[in-house]
Amino acid sequence: MEAKPEEKAEIEAPEIEYVSYGGEHHLPLIMNLVDQELSEPYSIFTYRYFVYLWPQLSFLAFHKGKCVGTVVCKMGEHRNTFRGYIAMLVVIKPYRGRGIATELVTRSIRMMMESGCEEVTLEAEVTNKGALALYGRLGFIRAKRLFHYYLNGVDAFRLKLLFPPPRQVL
Amino acid sequence: MADKPVYEEASIDGQPPKLASIPASDTTVWADASPLLQAACAGLRDGELIHGDNFNLFAAMSALEIMDPKMDSGIVCTYYSIDEAIENGAAPIPISLDSTIDVRCTIDIMDHLLACEAAWHKGHSLAQTVFSCIYLLRLDRTAPHALLHSYCRIIRATCKAVVSVVSDARTHEEEDLFTMTYGLPLNGDGDDKCLSILNAVEETISRQLRACKATSSKRRLPEDLEPLQSNPNLEEGFCKALLCRLRFRKHFFHVLSCMKRPQGRGLESARKHIASCLTELESILKSADFLRSCFDESCEGDIDDKTTASGFEPIGFDAMLNSRLSAPTPPRAIKILSWKKAVEYFVKLLHDLDVICSYSLDPHLESLLRFVVQFQKSQPDLVARSHLQLLLVQDGKLYGRDPFFAVINKAAALPEATKNHDIQKNESFLQLGMLVMNLLKILCTNAAWQRRKLGKFLQDWRVIYVQLELAFRNEYGEVSSSSNDENTCMKIFQHILLWVEEQTYWIAFRFLILGFELELYSTGEYCMVYWYLYAVLIKLTEKTHLMMAVSHDNAKRKGKKKKDSPKDLARESRIPPAVLFLQCYICLAEGLSMYLSRCLLL
Numbered sequence: 001m002e003a004k005p006e007e008k009a010e011i012e013a014p015e016i017e018y019v020s021y022g023g024e025h026h027l028p029l030i031m032n033l034v035d036q037e038l039s040e041p042y043s044i045f046t047y048r049y050f051v052y053l054w055p056q057l058s059f060l061a062f063h064k065g066k067c068v069g070t071v072v073c074k075m076g077e078h079r080n081t082f083r084g085y086i087a088m089l090v091v092i093k094p095y096r097g098r099g100i101a102t103e104l105v106t107r108s109i110r111m112m113m114e115s116g117c118e119e120v121t122l123e124a125e126v127t128n129k130g131a132l133a134l135y136g137r138l139g140f141i142r143a144k145r146l147f148h149y150y151l152n153g154v155d156a157f158r159l160k161l162l163f164p165p166p167r168q169v170l
Numbered sequence: 171m172a173d174k175p176v177y178e179e180a181s182i183d184g185q186p187p188k189l190a191s192i193p194a195s196d197t198t199v200w201a202d203a204s205p206l207l208q209a210a211c212a213g214l215r216d217g218e219l220i221h222g223d224n225f226n227l228f229a230a231m232s233a234l235e236i237m238d239p240k241m242d243s244g245i246v247c248t249y250y251s252i253d254e255a256i257e258n259g260a261a262p263i264p265i266s267l268d269s270t271i272d273v274r275c276t277i278d279i280m281d282h283l284l285a286c287e288a289a290w291h292k293g294h295s296l297a298q299t300v301f302s303c304i305y306l307l308r309l310d311r312t313a314p315h316a317l318l319h320s321y322c323r324i325i326r327a328t329c330k331a332v333v334s335v336v337s338d339a340r341t342h343e344e345e346d347l348f349t350m351t352y353g354l355p356l357n358g359d360g361d362d363k364c365l366s367i368l369n370a371v372e373e374t375i376s377r378q379l380r381a382c383k384a385t386s387s388k389r390r391l392p393e394d395l396e397p398l399q400s401n402p403n404l405e406e407g408f409c410k411a412l413l414c415r416l417r418f419r420k421h422f423f424h425v426l427s428c429m430k431r432p433q434g435r436g437l438e439s440a441r442k443h444i445a446s447c448l449t450e451l452e453s454i455l456k457s458a459d460f461l462r463s464c465f466d467e468s469c470e471g472d473i474d475d476k477t478t479a480s481g482f483e484p485i486g487f488d489a490m491l492n493s494r495l496s497a498p499t500p501p502r503a504i505k506i507l508s509w510k511k512a513v514e515y516f517v518k519l520l521h522d523l524d525v526i527c528s529y530s531l532d533p534h535l536e537s538l539l540r541f542v543v544q545f546q547k548s549q550p551d552l553v554a555r556s557h558l559q560l561l562l563v564q565d566g567k568l569y570g571r572d573p574f575f576a577v578i579n580k581a582a583a584l585p586e587a588t589k590n591h592d593i594q595k596n597e598s599f600l601q602l603g604m605l606v607m608n609l610l611k612i613l614c615t616n617a618a619w620q621r622r623k624l625g626k627f628l629q630d631w632r633v634i635y636v637q638l639e640l641a642f643r644n645e646y647g648e649v650s651s652s653s654n655d656e657n658t659c660m661k662i663f664q665h666i667l668l669w670v671e672e673q674t675y676w677i678a679f680r681f682l683i684l685g686f687e688l689e690l691y692s693t694g695e696y697c698m699v700y701w702y703l704y705a706v707l708i709k710l711t712e713k714t715h716l717m718m719a720v721s722h723d724n725a726k727r728k729g730k731k732k733k734d735s736p737k738d739l740a741r742e743s744r745i746p747p748a749v750l751f752l753q754c755y756i757c758l759a760e761g762l763s764m765y766l767s768r769c770l771l772l
Contacts, residue, residue: 024217028294041229041240047217049230074227126689136692145618145688148293151502155618 016068016100018107021051021058029060029067030088037090039152050074050087056111057084059104061091068095071104075117084112086122089131102134108136109161118163123149123156135159182215212732216552247490252307261304261486263315269399273408275485276317277461279305280415281509282484283325285477288512291553294504295347297492300329300365301354304486309358317412320371323364324419330356331426332553339614348552352497365423372416379409407460411479421446422516425523428556433570437527437561444524451513451520454479477509515551522554526561535581535606538562542613543680546582552616559614563607574603581670583721584662593662597636602670605634609677614660621684624677631674664719672713678706697766704759711752718746 052053069091149156234241249255265275286299312319428436461480564570575594
């Protein structure tokens with residue numbers, strides 16, 4: 001039996017509640033999570049841009065009333081393709097490794113697919129093994145490498161998931 | 171909601187900054203906007219947003235919250251301005267009244283500047299690295315301190331030279347932070363004399379070193395020299411430590427000047443200066459033991475993380491003073507490389523520059539391409555790659571010397587005589603010359619950028635092929651003409667068309683191979699990648715083989731008066747080694763592709 005890692009919260013999978021972005025009351029929860037965990041600073045406008053224009057693409061994960069994870073996305077026309085974009089994905093440390101992030105992303109991608117997106121993209125640090133594994137399992141490929149994309153000098157991969165053309169999905 | 175703030179106040183960590191009030195002037199006056207903002211808060215309902223039509227993601231990301239230290243580059247952290255910093259003693263001249271400490275501090279500044287320079291080369295902004303030095307920002311003040319002054323001058327001149335090289339190479343898209351110098355005092359009056367100023371200081375210290383060696387061997391002092399600092403036991407060590415640092419800067423500046431000379435004329439001299447730089451860097455590393463031991467106080471923290479050889483924090487640096495000049499990036503504390511890593515960086519840079527300087531300026535394009543590919547394997551940084559690019563492409567010619575049509579002529583195995591043919595003025599051939607030039611530039615960029623550019627570039631090569639083919643058909647149709655000149659033109663077209671195809675497949679091959687280096691392929695994709703490699707390699711080998719056969723024909727025709735010796739006949743039937751090598755690749759690619767496809771099935 002492996003020793004349990006420190007700080008792991010004791011939960012059962014069905015105890016996680018997934019909720020679509022429901023309005024202003026969710027915004028501070030998302031902002032707090034992202035501010036804590038991600039290094040790039042975002043202004044309030046950036047958050048509003050996403051959740052105001054595409055509320056159906058953002059999801060939150062709750063455990064016993066506490067927000068433990070979130071995904072924030074957008075979609076739109078980009079050079080003749082209708083494309084989804086995953087802007088932020090966060091799950092707080094004690095809740096990682098349980099598939100919460102995968103579930104959040106999957107819900108968002110499903111919504112993008114239903115909305116007519118042809119593909120989904122995002123950027124991830126080349127050193128972020130967790131994210132790369134997560135998206136790899138979902139079928140994302142590494143389309144490009146972006147040199148020194150992040151301000152700390154780390155490269156990024158542009159990850160891309162191509163949806164099969166609509167007529168095959170019946 | 172009207173009397174409560176809608177969002178939490180941004181917290182400022184640590185102590186609040188000193189409130190330096192900005193005074194109103196004749197034409198400006200302060201007005202209290204609080205009532206207006208209060209009213210605005212009440213004007214919107216929960217979740218409402220007013221925005222213009224042009225409110226897009228870029229606009230949202232560019233917005234910043236004032237007084238949020240993560241976003242506000244204008245936030246006052248330590249001092250409001252450089253002048254205020256100086257007034258508060260952040261950059262004293264002399265650094266210390268105790269001459270021993272003054273010298274040690276000067277060396278610390280030199281070391282930290284080296285670390286800053288390396289951090290800048292590695293991709294951070296000049297404003298927050300080298301120009302975080304207050305002495306450098308107000309260089310004229312340092313005039314009474316000859317050592318500091320001469321060192322700062324040469325640093326400034328060096329940075330300017332490096333910015334110029336990287337700007338000329340025009341890879342702005344990939345590393346635009348590097349060349350941002352707005353507001354920075356890079357242009358100094360009299361910087362062209364920085365070498366002579368440095369030489370004077372070097373001379374003085376050399377004399378002092380000789381003097382203190384003479385004293386220790388109890389010989390009489392030839393002149394009445396003032397010692398560098400007050401502790402005679404430390405004089406020799408300090409002189410040596412200073413000399414190697416000054417000499418490194420001198421030789422490095424010479425390397426840059428020599429490499430700048432057109433058509434590679436300065437490369438040999440540059441190599442000599444590179445060798446001197448490396449020697450001085452070794453001495454600089456060795457000086458660390460002395461510098462660490464000469465004071466009783468030991469410094470805290472891990473010595474390997476320090477930005478100075480002595481381990482002490484340098485005086486006179488403040489990275490946040492220039493944060494406003496670093497916009498549009500958000501304020502970020504840059505981690506300056508450790509002094510050890512900085513020296514390692516310069517050693518690598520010098521080795522990379524040495525490889526460039528050793529290159530023989532081979533007029534054969536295939537050799538050049540092989541050289542560039544090989545050079546890139548050592549993952550050279552921006553400064554080295556920019557130097558290579560400027561060596562290869564100058565004034566629209568290869569090495570500033572060979573017109574690209576002549577280069578293509580040779581690469582396409584055409585006889586020497588055709589290189590001056592009028593056909594090169596044809597639009598398609600002019601464009602082809604541009605493509606070759608761009609190919610060389612692209613091959614000098616970093617691997618990530620290079621692969622993306624090569625992918626898009628394939629299209630251009632295909633288009634030029636079609637254009638050339640069309641031009642060929644229009645001129646000559648299917649009928650073979652009897653005119654000599656028309657025969658030559660036909661030959662030029664045929665060779666070049668074949669060569670363009672070969673190049674196109676070579677670019678496709680590079681595109682695929684780079685994916686491995688960049689870790690773009692997951693293990694599940696290897697089978698597909700090797701299959702593509704196999705397909706591309708087959709075509710590449712075919713074209714290469716044809717190209718060689720055609721070039722052999724030419725060679726034969728030259729010496730057609732001689733009888734074919736048995737040796738020549740044997741050579742003809744052998745497959746050229748270059749083609750054999752490609753065939754090995756084909757076998758590898760095919761084998762791996764099949765093996766991996768079996769693995770997928772299992």
